[in-house]
Amino acid sequence: MSTDFDRLPFQPEEYLARRDALRTLMAERGIDACVLNSTENMYYLTGFGSLAYGATSLIVRQDGKAIWVMRLTELSNIRALKGKIWADEGIGVPDGHDYATVLARTIADFAPGKAVIAAEYGTIQTAVSAFVRPKDDAIVNASGLVEHLRRVKSAAEIDLLRKAGHIAAKSCQDGFAALREGMTDTELAMVVSDSMLANGSHRPAKMPNVCAGPRTARAHVTWCGAPISRGELVNIEPAASVFDYHTPIFRFYSIGKPSDRVLRLFEVCKEALDEGFARVRPGMTSHEAARIFESVIERRGFAEWMVTRPAYSIGGSFPPGWGEDNVMAIRRDHHAILEEGMCFHVTPCLYEDGVGCVGASMPSVLTANGFQSLSGDEVVFGVK
Template sequence: MTENFDRLAFSPQEYLARRDALRAIMAGRGIDVVVLTSTENTYYLTGFGSLAYGATALVMRADGKAIWVMRRTELSNVRALADQLWVNEGLGVVDGQDFSKVLDGAIADVGGPNAVLAVEFAATLPSLRGFLGPVAGARKVVDASGLVEHLRRIKSPAEIALLRRAGAIVARSCRDGFEALHEGMTDSALAAVVTDSLLRNGSGRVAQMPNVCAGPRTARAHVTWCGAPIRRGEVINVEPAASVHDYHTPLYRIYSIGEPQDLVRRMFDVCRDALNEGYARVRPGMTSHEAARVFETVVEKAGFGEYMVTRPAYSIGASFPPGWGEDNVMAIRAGNEQVLEEGMCFHICSCLYMDGIGCVPASMPSVLTKNGFEPLADDEVVFGVK
């Protein structure tokens, strides 16, 4: 029997439960029709994750009736999955046709002329900007940004299982990179090893290529390989993410060929201490701000506070290009008063960025349980030295 490689990530019941959770929010806010354009949000609701070349929108009525509006050629993906998707009808936009007019017609058909319409302003495609102007006077238009993100904050057991699978793959890729590391190697060659390992061990398409870099350049956020030789004693950063059904688990590791300077060792120890303190103390019911201060206080007391320029953790889950994070869904950061709950998944990444030295990380993808964080990757947080 031939395996169905187009099988959706979860059962039909899980997608229908997500749809109905959104319908409940719509009913509570008096929304008749919602227009979703975020790929992550439509994928979460339906399981359809094709990266369309052109605008794509999901139009859904409060009773669950829904239709796709997308480039006509992309409808081939909807047809292929029609027996699995709870929304399998679509309107194709011919190349050169005005997307906004087709979308406006779909909204009128689904919701009628006086529907209260909610549109994701925070994820609005350029083609929708032209659409919103003329219809604003005819319909009440409200902001749908954050509706689906609110549902995405807490991962189901099935979602967490995918993140664990991706965690095993990404941990293997980092170990393979370290094993291949040798003097005279270029950062590009190291990146090739890490990327090859991801694919050989089962990762799907990744939303962002790995960040692989060495030396003081690592202090430049998200700078990656450039063909530079890796020199003895300098900081080496390897940060890939593996993808299973587009659920991404990242991992950030630090290596060196030969002993690094003492300052770098101290920086790593502080970052690892902050990570360990978060594991020991952060629990559901704390605010994001309170949790962030657990990590940050360790770094500040050690005298490195000015070099911790990022939030301690960001949400992870289903992601599409250009990045693998869900910072707009949830994050552990100072000033954020959202409450942490069981089932939230994060990439915890205590990092110090020091010009002239580089970036020193201590990272672990994690799920928050009632007893605290649990790792999503089978990997030790160590400074790898060859």
């Protein structure tokens, strides 16, 4: 029986508008049916997002009809949402049966004749995607179609990201309040994670990154049970989730005064963040915006330790991560145009071996007047 816990994060009209926007793109490209397999894209279009065991595909026809092909037991999720999502019909694949055979048969039945079929290949790991090619000339690459629609967030999406941002900020504040000499990074991670859940976060796509000392220079490492010493650099990076819309935030702390080098790294990153907030506007290219952040760091002589882009898109996400780099990013040599309603984790960071990772982070929505915070807190280096 359906309950209020099954409710979708947005009204049906928003999902139908997303579906119809995809249909328009399909018509422009002469595509009769799309085979989607990105969890994020299927969630964006329908409101159904599940960590299903086994393969899951959504076949969307140009006339707006759709059908799921998924493991038989996972089909229970679609039955529970019958009448609540526009794509509420599915084919179940029993355990031990060949998924590819069932999928191929369903596509042939659902889009018969000489239909032009497009399938997503962009969800394959980058390292191998270049080697994967359609086996039939009728199958074209649908990668990027739904991602294009996901770049600009609706007001309802931004509201969820803002709620998640405030939860994430509170978890960092609670972590800082609990920080004490000798506590382990694991104990600190427990505080941060407990705070997120206690303050309303849904299931996060990834646990927080929490660690201390020079080890923080290793990207995305997290707790290992190491005690935290006085003066050590402490990294806390959680992403809270509301209906799978994730807002990450990165904060930097220490017990007692950190090294002068750490403080200098933070000052440079904070200056870059402030410059970006002052100057980045819709209508710029991604490259132009990136150079605003990067030029500050370069002028201050810290370019050697700038090894990542200044900002990446955020939105609805599922494991293994919370970012939308494949949707949009602010990075050098990327010439997509920035638009109002795009949401980013803006985080100019510096990684120096032997010192650690230091940055200045603010999850933000891009408005006509520039970036606006989604977390409502201040960017400071916290010392206690």
